[in-house]
Amino acid sequence: MAQPTFPPLMQGQAVTAGADPFDRARALAALGCDAGTVVHNVQADRLRAALVVAPEVPLADAMAMMPLCGVGFQNALGALAPPEVAVHLGWDGTIRVNGARCGTLRVAAATDAPDAVPDWLVVGLDVAILQTAQAPGATPDVTALHDEGCAEVDPQTLLEAWARHTLNWINRWDGAGNAPLHGEWMGLAHGVGEAVEQGGLTGTFLGVDERFGMLLRDGDQTHLLPLTTLLGDR
Template sequence: MNRWIPTRRSYTEMKHEIQEPLELPAAYELVALDDSSNALEATVQLARQGGTEGTLVWTTQQLPGDFRPGKTWYSPDQGLYLALILEPEFAPEAAGQIALIGLLSMGMAIAEAVVPMTDLRYRWPNDLLLSGSKVGGVSLRRNLEEGWLVLGVSVNVGKEPAEVIDAGCVQVEGGNPELTPAALLQSFAREFLHWINRWDEEGLPAILGAMRGRWGVPGESVLVELDEDETLAGALQDVDEEGQLVVETATGPRRIALNEFFGL
């Protein structure tokens, strides 16, 4: 894959007010939703219609949608809900690694905005936790024949969803009531551009190195819902050099690949 620097860009203004101007790298073609549709679903539709790499769709409020098959993401207002079209030139088996890049990029963006010493952790491979509460997540959609991959990122910025027991929001858990979705979007856009190019140059070790120490401790209990019919329980062993989760189960070690988790 060549360095990811698309050049097309535009900005569609939201009908509801944005408090500060948006400044994103030229790599992005920014589309702000002016209704209450779902950012991930809207971006997948754009990709199917020929939307180009770098198209970034976002909103601060949206309808609930399937983040993974059978898994709904509830979206309170004052959130950051975005999805990005990519046109992969890398091998299909590496597609799941984009989720880790998205997760790390949002983690870095949030880390810049919260008070010092806030406990920020990742729950393999798609959840972001602050002070033990889930505040964000990532998802992937792909069509090999049409050649596109869509990364979805959702973050509870100002409100936590009432429907989710362990959820929180960044303003509260991170001690920064002034943080806005637009400010977080700008930070994420810069971080993602940095980390996807680091990944292109150095491979997955660059991403895993930056996430090291934030997965939890070996021996910690984990519960992984692979699909509607299979849930894996065991003790965390490691996240290996290929980004696979290694879990010690009652029947022995089990490795879960990124593509397996996201159904790619």
């Protein structure tokens, strides 16, 4: 099988079938690999990938890479899937296709100090292509791309498209800041105006602040949950 093709400034690295690209990307990042490295594991039933970036801004601002990668995925699948396929993004990294959970984004960084500039930041993507454990319809809130009209979407082509669209958004973010990304993400956000539970708190999801922190209304009090609360172990 031919290796994926990535745009300039990005380079791919495949891992073996049983390996987690997110873990591998974190290890490579800690060793000082080039920014733009995309570690990937493309299988018939599952697409996993992780992008290494080298932020030049404090972590609190660099965390925008997580929603940015989600928007990049929506743009990529939107270009490849039938027009009736809807993709929405949860604040916690959940990817929903036609309303059901189909994948996740997760993030790790070299530091968890919001005001520090991290040496590296990794965003991981994990998307179900085929459901193997359950028959279609057995778990209505969990789905896979093939069950949602995307049987013609090739996982490797989707990976390549995700890289291209994500790089495009990184370039826009570099030039224009959070505003265009904020507008795009809010149009795709899942659960705004609904009751949610996040970080041990329950309330109404009002939206996000300028740094994509969750605004959670609990009675007369509004809580702000910064994106850094979603950081995984380093």
